[in-house]
Amino acid sequence: MTDTFSLADLGWAPDFLRQLTLDELSALLPCRISAVHRTRIEALGRTGPLNLMLPPALCTADIAVGDWALHDGARLVRLLDRRSTLARRAAGTGADRQLIAANVDTLFIVTSCNADFNPARIERYLALARAAAVAPVVVLTKADIPPDPAAWQDRAAAIDRRVPVMPLDARAPGDRLSDWCRPGQTVALLGSSGVGKTTLANALTGAVQATAAIREDDAKGRHTTTGRHLRRLAQGGWLIDTPGMRELRLSDAGAGIAATxxxxxxxxxxxxxxxxxxxxxxxxxxxxxxxxxxxxxxxxxxxxxxxxxxxxxSETLAEAHARDRAFGKRTRAALRDKSRLRGD
Structure with missing residues (x-):
């Protein structure tokens, strides 16, 4: 694979170009974020891979793999507005949003023909995709194992008749997914641990990553994708691979839920x-x-x-803080009243 890319190869579109000022056109260069680390980012530009430092105004939580940005050769200068954003409510009790991927055209919702298959989980991913205006495709892995794979396909199709369902062997998907993997297109893989995402990503990119053993009867296993990365597809498009998700909490997804x-x-x-x-x-x-x-x-x-x-x-962080402050005031007032009643 070549180390240099045209902007069109990377998925550049006219709406990104329209965001640049004349000064930026002459002084800065576009790049696409390929990995996000604690204090730096990796990106891809016309000259190849880049390692860029972050400006003081940005933190890594603001940046998603797949983002388009402008750089000066050493430092990321600013992010461009996204065409699509896949995000979830961060784990825990806070109101923060966690970015999953940006500027994705198609979401491959990966599940398998075994005990992992869960209609509620698939509907959750469908709502996530539609809230972000990303086209969903259900990918059924391990279709080579059950005696009647068509029954699994029927179960998946019954969840939403509008969504393509593609049963396959993740080790050899052939051209089943080729319509969504062409040059300039970006796909993301989402699914729980053990469904074969890493195996499928390897097959689609022609790369080799470590994979963990999975017990086929109960789908138990360990995912081996430990971070999000932008990877070149063998057919010329781009893949954003993600770790297996134990929890996908929806936020600001009302439109996606209504559409699903x-x-x-x-x-x-x-x-x-x-x-x-x-x-x-x-x-x-x-x-x-x-x-x-x-x-x-x-x-x-x-x-x-x-x-x-x-x-x-979907309450904002400010609303959550306001609610917490109001609760704290009520609690302190109640304690003062209780203290006065006791004569303290």
Whole structure:
């Protein structure tokens, strides 16, 4: 693989060019972020790989693999606005958002034909993709193992008939995914540990990385992708590989959830009451559809769970701090009142 790239090779588009001023066009160079470290970043430019220092105004949490940026040869100067952003609510109790990848065209949602297969998890990834305006594709690995792989494909397709489902052997995917891997295109791999993401990434890029043994009966194993990297695909596009995710908490994904459950969203608009909870309220169109057998109650429960989660997680960091401050004031006031009542 060559160490030099044209901007078109890297996925450059006219909307990135339009963001540059005349001074920037003459003094700075575009690059694409390929890896993010604690105090520096790796990038790819027309001259090849780059190691760039961060400016004081930026921290690594602000930068995603796949970002486009401007540099002066030694330092990243500024980030360009993204075409798409895949992000999740950071693990823990804070309100921070964690960037997953930027400027992605297609999200490969990787699961496998075994115990890992989980409709709720797939719907969660679909909502994430659609919230970011990224096209989703469900990739079913280990399709060479079960006696009836078509049954697994049918199960995946039933989750959302609009989404392509591609069953394959991750070790030899052939051209099953070629439509999304051409020059100038960027794909991201997301999925839980043990589904074969590293094996698939190796096959798509022609590279070799360490892979851990997986027990096929229960899909248990250890992922060996330890960080996010931008990697060249054998067909000329770009791959952002990510570590296996134990938890994907949605935030600011209301539009993606509505698009993934558009049938339920449409039914909810027909309910008698605008604030219907779709439980026992009279005139509930969703419950009527369940009674008619056209809506699965389990699907309704998954939709409601994602909506609640997104509503809670979508509060901004400032709102979270304001809530915490208000709670602290109420607690201190209650303690003062209690102290006065005791005569302290």
């Amino acid at each position: 459950f558009d049938d339920l969203d449409a039914l909810a608009g027909q309910c008698r009451f605008a604030d219907c909870n779709h439980q026992t309220e009279p005139g509930c169109a969703v419950q009527a559809a369940i009674g008619a057998g056209t809506v699965d109650p389990a699907r309704l429960a998954r939709w409601q769970k994602l909506r609640r989660e997104d509503r809670i997680n």
